[in-house]
Amino acid sequence: xxxxxxxxxxxxxxxxxxxxxxxSLISNDDDGFPxxxxxxxxxxTDGAAWQLLGHCARANPHWKYLSQRxxxxxxxxxxxxxxxxxxxxxxxxxxxWNYLAVHVKVRLQLVDGEEAKDVLLKQLIxxxxxxxxxxxxxxxxxxxxxxxxxxxxxxxxxxxxxCKIKLNQHxxxxxxxxxxxxxxxxEQERALAHWMERLGL
Numbered sequence: 692x693x694x695x696x697x698x699x700x701x702x703x704x705x706x707x708x709x710x711x712x713x714x715s716l717i718s719n720d721d722d723g724f725p726x727x728x729x730x731x732x733x734x735x736t737d738g739a740a741w742q743l744l745g746h747c748a749r750a751n752p753h754w755k756y757l758s759q760r761x762x763x764x765x766x767x768x769x770x771x772x773x774x775x776x777x778x779x780x781x782x783x784x785x786x787x788w789n790y791l792a793v794h795v796k797v798r799l800q801l802v803d804g805e806e807a808k809d810v811l812l813k814q815l816i817x818x819x820x821x822x823x824x825x826x827x828x829x830x831x832x833x834x835x836x837x838x839x840x841x842x843x844x845x846x847x848x849x850x851x852x853x854c855k856i857k858l859n860q861h862x863x864x865x866x867x868x869x870x871x872x873x874x875x876x877x878e879q880e881r882a883l884a885h886w887m888e889r890l891g892l
Contacts, residue, residue: 692794692853697860700890704793704854705741707769708734712818714795716745718763720756728753732765733814741852743797744811746844754843757799765847767793770882774859778868789883793854797847805839811846812839858887866892 708714712731720726732745743765747753757763769791776784802808816824827835859865870892873884 692792692855694853694855695861698855698857699853700856701852701854703791703856704795704852705734705736707791707793707854708732708743708767708795711767711769713767714745715766715768716747716753716763717766718753718756718760720752721759726753726756731815731819732767733811733818735814741849743795743847743849744802744814744844745847746802746808746811746842749841749843751843754801754845757845758801761799762850763797763799763847765795765797767795769793770879770886772873772877772880772883774869775872778865778872779862780864787859789858791854791856791883791886793852795847795849795853796851797849799845799847802844802846805836808839808842808844809835811844856886856890858883858890858892860890860892863892 712733713729714732716728716730717725728747728751730745730747732743735742735744771788771790774787774789776782776786802811812827813824816827859869866887870884870887873880873887876884
């Protein structure tokens, strides 16, 4: 990912992953063409070390590609919105698009065994719907075992992290109007206004 210095914010990567956990998992298929799976990821931290966990359907061939070529890219997309030239005090301008994104290069390892997969699922449940954990535990074992057999889980060693926050930082003359417009806009635009506040723009 191309990141000009003014848009480089690696210190916000973990927060963005946790607040926007649906990732695009990208690696190559057997023909060398990029193959993409969209899936939620759970992130664990131990000091400076991160580990990402997720799963896909066994029917999805992506896990077979990963077993042969374990290095992959996870893309997490944060809030994003169009930026009009009306935010500038002069007319000799072009519009752009503002966005937040995190790219994580990982080396994935497939997770075997129903117990290990059950632990991973409970971590995802805790992230997104903690009360469901009791319902999952109360389901018939014949059903839960079938569900566990229908997925392939994996954990990812993080090799590199890039975090891009593009909010027109280098055009301070536009910030006041842009932030005001975003604050009155859609949910995505309001989220960008919030990030502008956080970054002191």
